[in-house]
Amino acid sequence: MNEKDKTEMEADSQVEEEGLRKEEIKKIIRKEDLTPFFEQSDHSVNKVYFSEVPEVCKDEPCQLGVDEAGRGPALGPMVYGISYAPLLRKQLLVDLGCADSKSLKEEMRDKIFDDICERHNSMGWAIEAISPNVIANSMYRRTKVSLNEISMISATNLIRGAIEAGVNVTEVYVDTVGRPESYQARLAREFPGVKIVVAKKADATYPIVSAASICAKVARDHALRAWRFREADEFASEYGSGYPNDPATKAWLASSVDQVFGYPQIVRFSWSTVEQILESKALPVEWEEAETERSPNEQKIQKFFFKLSADSRNAHAKKHPFFTERCLSNATVL
Numbered sequence: 001m002n003e004k005d006k007t008e009m010e011a012d013s014q015v016e017e018e019g020l021r022k023e024e025i026k027k028i029i030r031k032e033d034l035t036p037f038f039e040q041s042d043h044s045v046n047k048v049y050f051s052e053v054p055e056v057c058k059d060e061p062c063q064l065g066v067d068e069a070g071r072g073p074a075l076g077p078m079v080y081g082i083s084y085a086p087l088l089r090k091q092l093l094v095d096l097g098c099a100d101s102k103s104l105k106e107e108m109r110d111k112i113f114d115d116i117c118e119r120h121n122s123m124g125w126a127i128e129a130i131s132p133n134v135i136a137n138s139m140y141r142r143t144k145v146s147l148n149e150i151s152m153i154s155a156t157n158l159i160r161g162a163i164e165a166g167v168n169v170t171e172v173y174v175d176t177v178g179r180p181e182s183y184q185a186r187l188a189r190e191f192p193g194v195k196i197v198v199a200k201k202a203d204a205t206y207p208i209v210s211a212a213s214i215c216a217k218v219a220r221d222h223a224l225r226a227w228r229f230r231e232a233d234e235f236a237s238e239y240g241s242g243y244p245n246d247p248a249t250k251a252w253l254a255s256s257v258d259q260v261f262g263y264p265q266i267v268r269f270s271w272s273t274v275e276q277i278l279e280s281k282a283l284p285v286e287w288e289e290a291e292t293e294r295s296p297n298e299q300k301i302q303k304f305f306f307k308l309s310a311d312s313r314n315a316h317a318k319k320h321p322f323f324t325e326r327c328l329s330n331a332t333v334l
Helices: 003-024 031-039 055-059 087-096 106-118 132-140 147-164 180-190 207-225 247-256 272-281 310-314 321-325
Strands: 047-050 062-069 078-086 124-130 169-175 195-199
Touching (some): 031 047, 031 106, 031 207, 062 207, 078 087, 078 147, 087 106, 106 207, 147 169, 147 180, 169 180, 180 195
Parallel strands (some): 062 169
Antiparallel strands (some): 078 124
16 A cells, blocks of 8 residues: 555545544534534534424423523623423422522533433423624624524524424423513513513523523533634633633733734624723724715705795695595694
């Protein structure tokens, strides 16, 4: 075997291994599958995963919980998660030890996530990792899309996705940081016939929301660890939790800013902490106004109007037949 054939065989073997690796992570059955799942992601777009729907969740009425992780950090995605299980099997969630993910240590969250995956014949889950790039671009658009709106869209799409996949959803419980009334009314319009409960601290009240919270939190932790910088290799990976008050995150933001390009896509440019650093450390940019050449035949719109004299303004103009035939008159009092 010559050197060329050997090189080609090694390349084919590498491609085959990568193909098998991609095939293996199409189905997430444990927390370890989350890291390769996110490593292969295009970080500039959202990433969605739905577990397989067990038959029991198609046949029996189910409750579905919704919660998020990573709403406040300046780094990394915000992850929305849902979990669902039959109404008659509420004890399953209690036995799993489902509680608010923020009140659990990482080891316990990971264990419960694995337990949820093992109960794939009794319950299911799904996540959407919302890219920091999508968050920043949405908030910087001419017609701004708020973080609350982004959250509502994600939650609605996950619920709809579960229903379209065949889950017999009859009750939905959602944790919110905003006004529960408007959020609940919106979901009620989207899903008529389904019992909707939107409440603050729902993750500490309803075990099904706690399960969703755990799925979202574990997924975000792995998404952050699995982040691969597409921009350059010189960025350090010791960026902490991503929250602005984390000393490791503060140090990373201060040392990683580029004077021209700012930050890589892991950063939410629309966060005030990031904007302040960019204002102080990045170069100012002046955008020149594009000069448009005026056509010689172009006319100003003012030409089609003329200014009325005082006498003309006071004169009573004859009404068009359209108004007189319908007995329409000017309104003086609203």
